[in-house]
Structure formats: C-alpha cells, structure tokens
Amino acid sequence: QVQLVQSGAEVKKPGASVKVSCKTSGYTFTNYAIHWVRQAPGQRLQWMGWINAGNGNTKYSQKFQGRVTITGDTSASTAYMELSSLISEDTAVYYCARSSSHFDYWGQGTLVTVSS
C-alpha cells in the first residue's frame, strides 16, 4: 500500500534551517510528484512547492522563493524539504503529498516549532 512517512518533530531557533524528510513506499517514486504543504495553527493549508520525482524539476510558491529547497533521492524513494531563515511564523505542521494532479496520499505531518 502507498505510504508516505515523514521525519519527526523539530524545534528550531529563529534564523536556523530545518530539513524534513518524506520516505515513500508502495509505488514507483519516479512516476509521481511530491508536493509540500504547511498548516500553521488555525490557518488554511498553504502550498509550498513540488518536485517532479522523475526528473528532479522543482517549482516553488513565490511566498517561499529563496527560502525553500525541495530535493529527492530516487535511490531511497525519499523527498526532502528544507526551509531556511526560520521565523516564528514558520511554526506549523508540514506535510508531503503524492500527486499526479490532485494530492492522493499524504504524509502524517511534521510539527516544526520555531522558538527562541
């Protein structure tokens, strides 16, 4: 069965970076894209960007341009999202999701807390 398993919760200081992993199984990693979406407390879901796992091409939301980097490791069927220059407003649950168009499978979420 398709599974996306994310890395555990992180606590970071302002200005630091965080890297979240999304290990996939149950399907051919390179046949789908992986998107990253975050949800701050009480806020709507916010799309951050995506990677074409087949060719490594990426596209990012302008809201995160310059701060977010999404990568993939085809040998490990794993995608990564790194967010830099963290501020308190980046405190959120970060999700990865598999996509061919809509988002059909999601990871369990990773809580990232930014606090001094």
Place this chain on the structure above:
Amino acid sequence: EIVLTQSPGTLSLSPGERATLSCRASQSVSNNYLAWYQQKPGQAPRLLLYGASSRATGIPDRFSGSGSGTDFTLTISRLEPEDFAVYYCQQYGSSPRTFGQGTKVEIK
C-alpha cells in the same frame, strides 16, 4: 493566484442530515481541477473528490461534488458520525495551488 472562498465557515448539523458546502474561486478553475479534502484533528487531509466530481478510492457514495468554472459544491447526503470534520477545497489547475479556508461540519 486563485483565491478560494468557502462557505459557510461552520455548519452545525445532526447525523442523518444533508450537508452542502460551497467553494467559490476568484477566477475560473482550469479544467475543473478542483479537489475536496477532509481533515480530522491531528490528522493529515484525506482526498475525497477530484476533478470536481470524481470520488477518490474508497470514498463512500454519500459524498458527491458538482460545479464548474468558479462555483463548486460538496454534498454529503446523510451525515455519519465520522463525517464531522473540516473540509477544504483546493484548485490544482494553476500555480500556485491554493486551498480554501475550510468549512467545519460540527454536531448540532
């Protein structure tokens, strides 16, 4: 960027009742690439519908979707206890992908 506005913000209904949720887009959604997700507390979103009206695998037929262009509707024909949750619409026809602010369906 396409802004999605969902209404109402909260829907208070009893089990067995019909729920009608609305999602309005600020501009036409390309190819009706509109999805609906259900989210329960502490859980990831779960895909319900895509392409405005196609049910995802394993989704019961009490969930249905309709609409095109800028106006879309999710209908739950008879609410079951497990349906009380927050529902989000999302457009994936253009970048950036955007989500509505959610409709909470709560027990009356």
